[in-house]
Amino acid sequence: MNKLNILLIIILATVSPYACADTTPTTTSNTQPFKLVATKVVISLDQLNDVGLDLKHILTICRHLYDEVMIRPMDVITEPEMIGTGTVIQLPVALEPTGPPKPPRKDRVDLLMSEIRPVITLFIKNGNEFLADNQEAEYPQPMKDKLAPLMKTWTGHADDLYARLLVLEKLTVGPEYDNYAIADTIKSIEQDIQQIDEVRRPIYKLVQQEGKRLMAQENGQQ
Numbered sequence: 001m002n003k004l005n006i007l008l009i010i011i012l013a014t015v016s017p018y019a020c021a022d023t024t025p026t027t028t029s030n031t032q033p034f035k036l037v038a039t040k041v042v043i044s045l046d047q048l049n050d051v052g053l054d055l056k057h058i059l060t061i062c063r064h065l066y067d068e069v070m071i072r073p074m075d076v077i078t079e080p081e082m083i084g085t086g087t088v089i090q091l092p093v094a095l096e097p098t099g100p101p102k103p104p105r106k107d108r109v110d111l112l113m114s115e116i117r118p119v120i121t122l123f124i125k126n127g128n129e130f131l132a133d134n135q136e137a138e139y140p141q142p143m144k145d146k147l148a149p150l151m152k153t154w155t156g157h158a159d160d161l162y163a164r165l166l167v168l169e170k171l172t173v174g175p176e177y178d179n180y181a182i183a184d185t186i187k188s189i190e191q192d193i194q195q196i197d198e199v200r201r202p203i204y205k206l207v208q209q210e211g212k213r214l215m216a217q218e219n220g221q222q
Contacts (some may be wrong), residue, residue, distance in 0.1 A: 101179040153199050
């Protein structure tokens with residue numbers, strides 16, 4: 001948990017309905033919206049962190065699956081090297097592919113595919129929760145205007161990601177595989193993940209800035 005989350009939690013702990021009992025109506029009406037929005041900031045930052053972890057997990061599985069379907073037989077390239085007064089040895093200097101990718105091993109493909117669907121499903125769940133919660137958040141209108149197109153872009157890329165998962169599942173039923181089709185689909189999934197993360201980062205920054213603004217506002221009222 002970062003410093004912003006900790007500070008917001010401390011603020012929330014000091015703002016209770018009982019503390020508001022002795023204040024004027026004006027103070028009470030200002031405190032409750034602050035409490036609600038500050039709570040939303042803490043939750044949103046945690047949700048966005050979870051999404052980031054989900055994306056990293058998906059990428060790791062994709063890289064392992066890509067390696068499995070693109071393993072190619074290799075030849076060692078050597079060069080002669082003179083040793084001493086007349087002894088020549090062959091030193092390995094590089095590896096060179098000698099043919100198409102090997103047939104993937106079904107047990108490894110099945111294992112990786114059994115991991116990727118739960119992680120993508122978890123990502124979609126975490127992402128949907130964040131999007132739904134923030135559509136109802138009492139953020140300032142300028143912030144809402146900035147978030148709206150980012151969230152729309154996020155939803156589009158998430159839909160693409162799930163569609164590609166369905167394609168990948170069909171390609172990996174086995175026991176025979178189209179190595180290149182699987183590899184191309186994995187690359188498309190990785191591109192979707194990169195695009196989602198490129199949207200997630202500015203959203204995180206906007207929410208974080210709102211948290212800092214709330215803390216400065218609360219500190220100024222104390």
